[in-house]
Amino acid sequence: MLGSKEDLEQALTPEISAEVLYELRETTFRLELMALDQVLAPHKWGGRETSDGDGDSLVQVRLQQEMALRHVFPVQPGEQVAEIFISMIPNVDRGLAAEFWADRHPFVKQLHSLMLDWEGCPKAVREAPTSPGPNNTPQLEKLVVGYYCQTFATSFGRAPVTPCRLPYRARIREQPARSFGSLTEDN
Secondary structure, three states, rough: OOOOHHHHHHHHOOOHHHHHHHHHHHHHHHHHHHHHHHHHHHHHHHOOOOOOOOOOHHHHHHHHHHHHOOOOOOOOOOOOOOOOOOOOOOOOOHHOOOOOOHHHHHHHHHHHHHHHOOOOOOOHHHOOOOOOOOOHHHHHHHHHHHHHHHHHHHHHHHOOOOOOOOOHHOOOOOOOEEOOOOOOOOO
């Protein structure tokens, strides 16, 4: 698609490759979280008893749980609710990978809320303090992240892909968020 091997190497710079890897990690994390939620809280995703003749009730139950899951992810500009698949690379670290605890807290709290319905959710996680603060947030993060990683590894036999911070190039605030529609430089 990009022509010769040299054209491809020129277009896929280390900076572009870093952005592609960021997008892959973020999307994989989102899909893995959804899969784990389906395994540990199948009642939230519906079943035969939820479905009517044409399956409308089942679809509604699944959409409702997907919406709850999407609150764990940061909303992109112009969106009402976060999408499962990201459509652009932001230029600020947000969500679970935000640099400051106060910026991470709402997303950690949403993930915590999602976990409360998981089969076998430990008492320490259920009773963790959820109010924001420089002491509470790190404690909540430690419990939530530890439980998520351990439960994922137990359920799927490998470590999860976790959210990461943006590549340096994407964090430069003067640049607008990039769409995945083009691999060429806009500047």
